[in-house]
Amino acid sequence: MSLTTKNFNSRMDRVQSPLIPFVGELIQNNPGTISLGQGVVAYPPPAQAIASLQSFLAQPKNHLYQAVTGIEPLVAAIKAKLAIDNQIEINHHNCIVVTAGSNMGFMNALLAITQAGDEIILNTPYYFNHEMAITMVNCHPVLVNTDQNYQLDLTAIAQAITPKTKAIVTISPNNPTGAVYPESSLKAVNDLCRDRGIYHISDEAYEYFTYDGVKHTSPGSLPDSEAHTISLFSLSKAYGFASWRIGYMVIPQHLLMPIKKVQDTNLICPPVISQYAALGALQAGKPYCRQYLLEITKVRYIVLAQLQSIADICTVAPADGAFYFFLKVKTNLDDLQLVKQLVEKYQVAVIPGSTFGMENDCYLRIAYGSLQLSTAETGINRLIVGLKNICQ
Numbered sequence: 001m002s003l004t005t006k007n008f009n010s011r012m013d014r015v016q017s018p019l020i021p022f023v024g025e026l027i028q029n030n031p032g033t034i035s036l037g038q039g040v041v042a043y044p045p046p047a048q049a050i051a052s053l054q055s056f057l058a059q060p061k062n063h064l065y066q067a068v069t070g071i072e073p074l075v076a077a078i079k080a081k082l083a084i085d086n087q088i089e090i091n092h093h094n095c096i097v098v099t100a101g102s103n104m105g106f107m108n109a110l111l112a113i114t115q116a117g118d119e120i121i122l123n124t125p126y127y128f129n130h131e132m133a134i135t136m137v138n139c140h141p142v143l144v145n146t147d148q149n150y151q152l153d154l155t156a157i158a159q160a161i162t163p164k165t166k167a168i169v170t171i172s173p174n175n176p177t178g179a180v181y182p183e184s185s186l187k188a189v190n191d192l193c194r195d196r197g198i199y200h201i202s203d204e205a206y207e208y209f210t211y212d213g214v215k216h217t218s219p220g221s222l223p224d225s226e227a228h229t230i231s232l233f234s235l236s237k238a239y240g241f242a243s244w245r246i247g248y249m250v251i252p253q254h255l256l257m258p259i260k261k262v263q264d265t266n267l268i269c270p271p272v273i274s275q276y277a278a279l280g281a282l283q284a285g286k287p288y289c290r291q292y293l294l295e296i297t298k299v300r301y302i303v304l305a306q307l308q309s310i311a312d313i314c315t316v317a318p319a320d321g322a323f324y325f326f327l328k329v330k331t332n333l334d335d336l337q338l339v340k341q342l343v344e345k346y347q348v349a350v351i352p353g354s355t356f357g358m359e360n361d362c363y364l365r366i367a368y369g370s371l372q373l374s375t376a377e378t379g380i381n382r383l384i385v386g387l388k389n390i391c392q
Contacts, residue, residue, distance in 0.1 A: 015135045018128065019336075019355040026343040033347040034379035035370070039175060039324065042370045043240045043292045045281060052280030056273050066269045068260050070098025070248070074275045077282040078248050085286055086207070086218040086231075088250060093226035095256050097263065098270045098278075102205050102234040102247035103129050107266075109201055109230045109249070110137045112258035114166050120201075121160050121168040123152060125326065125356035125363070127175050127203070139166075143357060149317045150177035150326065152185045158192055167199040167230075168192070173206040173216060173321025176356045176365040180210055180321035183217040190219045193228050200225075205234040205247075206322040208289045209369075211297055214320040220250050227252050237369070238289040239281040246270060246278040296323060296369060299376045303368045306380045313391050314364075323369030326353065329362045331391040338362060338390065346386035348379055 020038055027033045056062050069075070075096050082088040082096075090096060099105040106129070110120070116138035122130060124143050134141045142165070144156045157168060168189055172181040186202070193200040202219045210216050220231040234247040251259060263269075281288070300323070307316045307325060315328040331338060335352035343349050353363020371379060 015132050023349050027349050030343050033343055033349050035349045036366050037349045037351050039367045040242050040370050041240050045240045046284035046288045048280035048284045049277040052276045056276035062272050066272050068264050068269055071275050074279045077279055081282055087221035093253055095253055097249045097259055099247045100245040100270050102232040105232040105247050105249040107133050108259045108262045111262045112255050114139050118166045119164045125176055125358045128355045150179040154188050161196055165198050167201050169201045171203040175322055176324050177326040178319025178322045178324040180214050186217050186219045187222055190222050190225055199228050199230055201230045203232045208238045210321045235278055244274040244277055246274045299368050299371045302376045303380050306384050313387050325366040327364045331362050335362045341390055342386045346382045348382035
């Protein structure tokens with residue numbers, strides 16, 4: 001008997017379908033649409049990253065498998081970067097694992113620390129790939145609401161912990177809200193994890209994207225954090241590196257062998273050519289991102305000013321990091337209907353809030369990292385006009 005859709009069942013049946021490809025198809029079907037959807041930057045990788053490819057090509061052995069956890073020169077460069085930018089010291093209590101993007105790092109962590117039926121605490125709105133990964137590994141996402149400014153509710157987090165809880169996940173600067181958590185909140189989560197014997201998974205993909213003097217804190221830099229903190233980083237945003245798929249983890253030493261097992265099975269080793277490019281990118285360092293952040297900041301002010309002009313239609317919470325605004329829109333439409341109308345009638349694309357776990361009201365995520373100054377005005381004007389006409 002052959003398998004059919006009718007009798008084929010999979011754990012994937014319980015996993016939500018990602019909405020970004022759906023919105024991408026809407027954009028394709030409506031030429032000229034300006035995307036405020038996917039979270040990418042407009043600028044390219046640094047010249048040093050491209051130049052490093054010559055070093056890769058010069059050594060025939062690079063076409064063979066390399067170390068499961070990353071090539072030594074890149075691991076050394078990451079160690080130096082962590083000390084300078086994150087105040088994270090690599091010692092005999094922790095270690096670095098290079099991954100094919102930070103999403104892979106998150107999946108590595110889940111497979112290393114959980115059994116089927118365990119619970120992982122997510123703060124809502126959550127990053128949809130985190131919720132999807134938890135479901136894929138037969139664990140349960142436990143959703144905890146944030147406050148009206150999308151800051152952590154520490155009391156609610158503590159109350160959500162059960163004997164099945166294995167980790168609390170934080171994302172700062174946050175996707176999808178742009179919120180940046182203060183050091184005091186991250187320390188409180190870190191202390192709670194230590195005291196309850198669970199892990200703090202800290203996603204820091206947007207570490208360099210902060211505004212108005214707001215500072216990013218890495219929980220892995222806090223005292224006595226090495227044994228229970230899993231820090232995830234990515235080159236995708238800061239270095240215009242999305243398709244190269246390089247990220248890295250800082251993990252407790254006792255998780256190294258479990259994560260080696262996962263990574264060797266899924267990947268064998270991170271793409272070596274991409275690791276060489278990453279080595280060049282880290283040589284350019286934080287200043288490379290910072291020079292482009294000046295223009296992103298200008299775009300941010302344009303977008304924010306326009307959104308504040310329709311305060312009667314939508315609520316915009318403070319967003320001091322990443323390159324997102326998360327809007328609560330006053331409308332009777334569901335978010336997917338609103339997104340379709342904005343694309344089809346006004347040629348501007350955004351992401352519905354329901355994919356981030358916000359289903360009771362209408363929310364939209366606005367991404368501005370890929371906008372040029374020349375397109376920012378046009379794109380946000382289309383959004384403003386569309387929201388006014390549809391929602392008033």
